Amino acid sequence: MASDAVGGILLAGVTLYAVFGGADFGGGLWDLLAGTTARGRAPRTLIDESITPVWEGNHVWLVFDLVIFWTAFPHAFAAVMNTLALPLWLALAGIVLRGSGFAFRKELSHLSLQRAAGATFAFSSLVTPFFMGTVIGAIAAGDVPADATRASLAAWTSPTALLAGFLFVAACGYLAAVYLVGEAASRGNRAMQGYFARRAQAAAVVAGALSLGALFELQNSDPVVFDRLTSGRALPFVVVAGVCGLAVFALLAVGWTKGVRGIAALGVAAVVWGWGVAQYPVLLPGTSVTLSNAGAPEATMVAIIAVFVAAVVLVGPSFALLYSLQGRHMLGGGEHVALAAAVPVGYVGQPTAGRHRRQPPVADHAPDDAQNHVGSVTRTAALGVVTIAAVIRRMRHR
């Protein structure tokens, strides 16, 4: 069936956005939590260098997914847009502020302005995935009526939706931290490798707890999906997700970095596919809208498949080129002033042609600082989990 194939393409697009675009949002989250100007220099520099050349390409997956959604399933698209208008507007505002804040920070030279642009970028990196998560959570919980014409506040403030929002933030932070471990390792920056490994582990704990919370919350809101996830056809995906999460945690604990990024991405992809497979063939849970009865005419579906094939052929190798150049540190610099909010005194900005790259001197002192930090990060993470759990409990009892 063409509509099933297109459903798969849409889910693949969502997966790619989550795995690549999500990590860029997570980078903003770690930028937000990197602390004061002096202490946050080294991580902010690494985050900035890792995101800069790739975030726009990764962002396009969102647009691509939107287009496929409305082209293939226009009625369901309109229902989602009507019901969840408010979180979508808020996510959109976050997207605008994130992108422009990030781009502006690079060009600003005054420290205070850099801080303002950086805070805009970092804070909206937190807000955007949260509201996107509530949108997905509301859909999964079956709170989007098939013929919705009105926005609904209840739809996206249900426990499932809010949990999904927190989960998205945690998952973005998790992916970003794992990727940044790899980035730091490829630059030979041991201090940052450890710094982000600890954060990746903390985020893994939080994301894992929130995933379990969301899973059991689904028992109330969408029992069919819950059964399929825990004992039905979607169980293998849950198992893969769990194994990947544990594997990443263990590998980071022993300081292994090879292949960890791929495992982390696979784990997140398994969560997305678990959700998709669990609710298949229903498009909007809680309604009778399925992939086949909500779909566009056959010719449109075929056209989407053709565009997707073209994307694989054209966009795939282009991304491969971009990531491989990025991986070999061929991209960077340009005529930019150094990111003062992220670069220590004495570090002469990004290396200019012919000039040798210098390691930020502050990085040498980072381990002690980071050692003190590990406890506080774990404590913060634990506190966060407990708080979120308490909020959810309260809401359920109400």
Add this chain to the structure above:
Amino acid sequence: MRASGEVLHSVAQMSAQVVPARGQMATTLGFHIILACLGIAFPFFVLLAEFIGLRRRNETALRLARRWSQAMGVLIAVGAVTGTVLSFELGLLWPGLMRQYGSVLGFPFAIEGLFFFLEAIFAGVYLWGWQRLPGWAHWWSGVPIAASGIFGAMSVIAVNSWMNQPGGFTEAGGQITSVSPWQVFFNHAAIYEMPHMILAAYMVAGFLVAGVYATGILRGRRDRYHYTGFAIGFVPAAILTPFQIFVGDTAARSIAQDQPVKFAAMEYVAQTSRQVPEWIAGVYVNGRVYAGIKIPYLDSLLVGFGPGTQVTGWNTVPPADRPPVVWLIHLSFDVMVGLGSLLLLWGLWAAYEWWRRRRLPPQRLFWWAGAVSGLAAIVAMECGWVVTEVGRQPWVVYQYLTTADAATSNGGVVTSLTLVIILYAVLGAATIAILRLLSRRWRRGDTEESVPYGPSPEPQNADAGEAGR
């Protein structure tokens, strides 16, 4: 009674969202379209500068390319996010349009998505590859940006032209039953809308670049750097201007056939008649044109090359199917044509001076015109969008779906419109401030910078990476 009252009430409520929703779409599209023009065409000018720099070993051109690509980085980022706003708004403001025709107009958007990918990916390579990619490899990495700008623009314009001349689908009982994607893409209006907009983008970008350096020259910075910057922007844009006027003229004639009511609003044709006069400027109120210049027979001449040509008036459709505020459509059209013609004359002036004396005109008026040429191109382009969008009203899909039926029934559009206006004002001001900051920084660095400048002949990271360890 009660039921009909409710229907009336809901219709009134729906309509209440139409005006703010249109206002918001106009604001966000009007803002984004400037960045879109730069996204489509500016990479071409950057690549042209780099090409000249590499081919002729011209340090000045290379320096310009490098600096422009830094500005391009900011503009592409802001353009990417403001473009995403429009994708969301199609669903958030116009769910009626997407529910009914999403499956039809989705295909061109999907094609656009492909080119948006290529543009964003290669922008990542080009913008950040200046230092470590070898010269010509770096140049080639920019070519897909310029190419996908053109093809992406074609795809988006395919959607807009389809809304003006819908086709390529069948509808039965309110459901879309079949779609021919390529007929949707290459609809009847696409043939003139696509080149019109792409040329407009090249004119906006070229004249903006020229304007920046013309301003510098006016302020006394008469150096090789400024003249090179001016010429790289000015020459392609000025060459394209006559083509644009030809395409625009063809488009107007096609609109007289395809969307006669829009054309009637553009030219103040109230009654279908022959020997129709052309109105230059003027405001139409209650059947009279005030403060306009009337040129007898000219409209008929322009439409059919003869004074006896019949031109359709807006009296052919009931008042509810006519576009609102015809004077806005007419004046926008006149401003667009007027500014386009002035830009043509300005280009001809330079061409004449070059032909006779092998130099650019030294008169200050020429450089003053240069300083405002970018702004003029933007105003002309925005006016063109007012003509095509307001002129299509009350339809969103011409003769298939009204804008009122497409609009969201959710309240709060006035609030979101207000917030959007504030956010975009800040965003626009910040973007301009950043570009000015860059220009000031470059100017300060003019004396400090040392050559060699430009992409390094060999990748340099091998030793650089070692040094870090």
